[in-house]
Every structure is written in structure tokens, then in C-alpha cells.
Amino acid sequence: MKRLLFLIISALTILALAACGNGSNQSSGKKEEKVLHVGATGQSYPFAYKEGDKLTGYDVEVTERIAKKLGYKIEWQLTDFNGLMGQLETGKLDTISNQVAVTDERKEKYNFTDTYAYAGTQIVVSKDNKDIKSIKDLKGKTVAAVLGSNHAKNLEKLDPNKEFKIRTYETQEGTLTDVQLERVDAYVNARSVLLAQIEKNKLPLKLAGNPIAYEEVAYPFKKDNEHSELRKQFNKAIKELREDGTLSKLSRKYFKDDVTIKQN
DSSP: OHHHHHHHHHHHHHHHHHHHHHHHHHHHTSOOOEEEEEEEOSEETTTEEEETTEEESHHHHHHHHHHHHHTEEEEEEEOOHHHHHHHHHHTSOSEEOSOOBOOHHHHHHEEEOOOOEEEEEEEEEETTOOSOSSGGGGTTOEEEEETTOHHHHHHHHTOTTOOSEEEEESSHHHHHHHHHTTSSSEEEEEHHHHHHHHHHHTOSEEEOSSOSEEEEEOOEEESSHHHHHHHHHHHHHHHHHHHTTHHHHHHHHHHSSOTTSOOO
């Protein structure tokens, strides 16, 4: 009985060792895949939006080029913007690719990469408007802005004496309609967004002067050692994409303009 038990145990041990050997051989021949968890809304044209089932846009393509350089596969997580920032804070996301503006408040929570685009607060008017060419011409005029947007806040900061009649809207659609019909004299939003919307929808609108304020757009990362290293890698890739002209090329593809530099 003892001998039989010994033989059974020996046989099981040999089988276990063989199985381990087979597993290590298989895994040794397979390179471990690096995964980057990135968030986007999927509804931010032309930055990160869906065309059918495909996620595309300027920010999406920039992120894909960075991931390729660094040898990562991207797993996209789509939700509303507030949800994205919450997931970044809890570590469910590595970063966000959706025109995240660098603000003092956000810098307290996150570390940002170098800038890969600029969000300029731009005045737009009807094509027939000949009176408004810059912010100086807004005195006494009605100017539309989306409620709570950074662009509305930038406009307010530049009007300390309350000389503009600022009218806020819940959505971009309402503002675009009213400025086209000249129910308001002007509208402020991101220059890049306005350029893309005018081009895509053939809107009878024109830009009035250069942006009145700028915000830097960059990738936010959680403040820890792991993401600190990843942020350094992103910065290296961003620098390479800027120097070889890729950032500028992608910008012109989506905006017909270079949003990677400030328009003076």
C-alpha cells in the first residue's frame, strides 16, 4: 500500500512539473502586451467623437501616435467629461484624451504633460457683420456663450466694467443658430471648434480677429510614481511628434488650421 501511494504521488509530481514546463515555454514565447487606459467622451467633435463604431478625432489620433511610439495598446473608456475626471482620480484611467485644459485648479490634483494644442477663446460673427473685428468692438453688443464654459469665463474676465451684454446658453446649437440669424451680435467658443463646425456644416459665419485668450491643452496624469514615469514618456513622444510635423499635420486635417501654436 505504501509503495502504491508513493508511485501515485511520484506520477502526480511528474505531471505537475511537465505542466509547469509547458506553461513557461508558452509564456516565454509571448511578449506581454502593454495596455494604456484612456478616457474620452466620444461626443466632442472634432477632438474625440464617433464615426459609426469608430472613435476618431484630433485628440484620438495624437494619442494613438503616442501609444504606438511607446509600444502600448489603447483601451478606450467613453463617458461624460465629469465621469472621466472622476475615473482618472481613482486610478481607473491612465489619462484623458479630450481637450483637457490646464487650469490652476486641475494642477493641484494632476500632473500635466507638455502642451499639444491651444484652446483659443475666439469671437465669431455672421458673415454679413462688418462692425465687429476684435474684442474692442463688443462694447454695447450682445455676445453669446455656453453657460459655465471656460470661454464664457474668459469673456467675463475681459469685461471688468460690464460693457458687454453677455447672453448664456445651455448648448452650442442654440448659440450657433442665434449668431447666424443675428439675434446676437457675436459668439465666443474655442477657435478650433468653430473652425471645424464652420467647415463641416458650411455655416455663414466668420472669425473676428485673433483669440482673446488662450488655454493650454495637455494630458493629465494622477500624481504617483507610476504615472510620473508614464508622463515623461508622453512628453518625449509629444516632442518628437511636434518636431517631425505630425501634430501640425493632424491639426490641419481636422481644423484647416494649426492649433498647436498660438495665433498672434
